[in-house]
Amino acid sequence: VCEAGFECLETSATYNNLISTPTLRNPLYTKVAGSGFKFDVVALQADGTKSSTYTAASNVTVELFDDTTSPQPACSAYTSPIASQAITFATTNLGRKTVASNFSISNAYRKLRCRVRDNNLTPAVYGCSSDDFSVRPSNITATSSNANANNTGTSTTATPTIKAGANFNLTAATGVVGYDGTPSIDSSKLAAHSGAVQVGILSGSFSAATSSTGSATGAAFNYGEVGYFRLAANGIYDSTFTAVDSALGDCNSGFTASGSLNACNFGNAAATNYFGRFIPDHFDTVVTQGCSTGGFTYSAQPFNATVTAFNLSGITTQNYDGSSNFSKTVTLSDANAVAGSLSPASITSSAFTAGVANATTAFTFTSAKTAPATIKLHAVDVDNVLSSTTEGLAAIRSGRISLKNAYGSELLPLAVPLESQYWNGTSYIRNQQDSCTTVPASSIAMVNYKNNLSACETQLAYTSGTGVLVNGVSKYLRLTKPGVGNNGSVDLRINLTKADDSTCNSATSTSATSAALPWFGNSNNLPLHSEDPSARATFGIFKTPVIYMRENF
DSSP, rough: OOOOOOEEEOGGGOSOOOOOOOOSSSOOOOOOOOSBBEEEEEEEESSSSSSOOEEEEEEEEEEEEEESSSOOGGGGGOSSEEEEEEEEEOOGGGEEEEEEEETTSSSSSSEEEEEOOOOTTTOOOOEEEEEEEEEEOOOOOOSSSSSSSOSSSSOOOOOOOTTTSSOOEEEEEOOOOOOOOOOOOGGGEEEEOOSSSSOOOOOOOOOOOOOTEEEEEEEEEEEESSSEEEEEESSSEEESTHHHHHTTSSBBBBSSOOOTBSSSSOOOSSSOOOOEEEEOOOEEEEEEBBBBBTTBEEEEEEEEEEEEEOTTTTTTTTTTGGGOOOOOOOEEEEOOOSSSSEEEEEEEGGBTTTTTEEEEEEEESHHHHHHHHEEEEEEETTTOOOOOOOSOOOEOOOOEEEOOEEOOTTTTTOOOOOOEEESSSEEEOTTTOOOBBOOOGEEEEEEEETTOOTTTSSOEEESSSSBBBBBEESEEEEEEETTTTOEEEEEEOOSOOOOOOOOOSSOOOEEOOOOOOGTOOOOOSTTTTTSSSSEEEEESSSSSSSOOOOOOO
């Protein structure tokens, strides 16, 4: 019996009945490169129905051709088959024969067509499949040549390092020649290292794979966080390479095979290694002045320093965090090289929470009498992440408290002049920007009573307020009147840092407290009270500080 042509179709029981309508197709399913597969060949009569009595003892060849050429050639015009197999038809085959399962194609193809050729007749009889099918890679493997410091994502010191937001490369390899697809990334499959505060954003894309290698590379990927990331299974995937089949249901949607249908999509079969180690791009430092309302800080006065870790886009890298050990010890210094030193000069790694550390430090002039100067707070960590564009400024002044002698009648309260000052380069002048300093009366020791003045016959008090200076001056510090017969003097001393001797805030002596103002001393290792401001209050001995006055006319 002479056949008029051939058809190739799936062996699946679903398609046991040949569809002979010329406008319809007999499906061929997606195959996986390197895995053996089979399908059925059917001899056709001129009307497209099966030729059940067709037999052939030899000279029948099944061939597979790349069918991506457009326009599609005539069936007899295909050349250079990528695979072929000789088959025979016995009477018992009833015109339909399943090819042996040794069709195993190692390369990938977007679109293959089956052709059957019978050379027993002259001219030869050709039959081409009504359907095309794809042969896809089985999986994708992801690697990087410059973000591969530690594949477990646990080392906090491994190199190479990449700044968060800077470019690095990823390669998606199938190991299958002929794959020229463009892999995609599923951001929902992104995971950060263990203990991370948050998962960063991965940006970038792959170029089309090189057909000769089956690998796709992207050189402009960037990750916006600190530490490491990896992608769960199928985080890198291809969902378009099998388009010739997926559009027609000839593969199972997604990544899982179903029955005789292979999955349309393919990706990394298991979670990738971790990529990194990523470090911040830079720090910003912000200073809160010791006297924020006045816009200055005294030498040796503590001020707040905030150091924030950022990625290249200026977004805080929250994984620079002490709880996950990916933050580092940060060293502080003055970028303006003012003569002096910061103490403490570092921030511990554990001080960072979600990329931000707040620390208290102080800058002390080398010389107490130093003109006002501005320091610029510079930060750098052990990975050489540093501050550069935004560095906080602190206006430093060398300050002191001035307590002046006072004279008055024992029958009246006595005002005691008290003001804060700073060295302007030539002399100490009143610091009119100081409305921050507080000198409590309880910190003023009263010692060395003389003449008729005894302890607590006069008492210290602020007539208003709580000892806060206003524009550098205390206008309300008073000594109560000692009364008739209690003329004499008493020495006053502000305990800047110590709590000793006695004071009189009532009729009974109490121990003087500390004013907790060490920055007004600005020196170390000096004898006790040697830098404490002191003055003498005198009642009844001198009515005025002017001893002798003469006017000339």
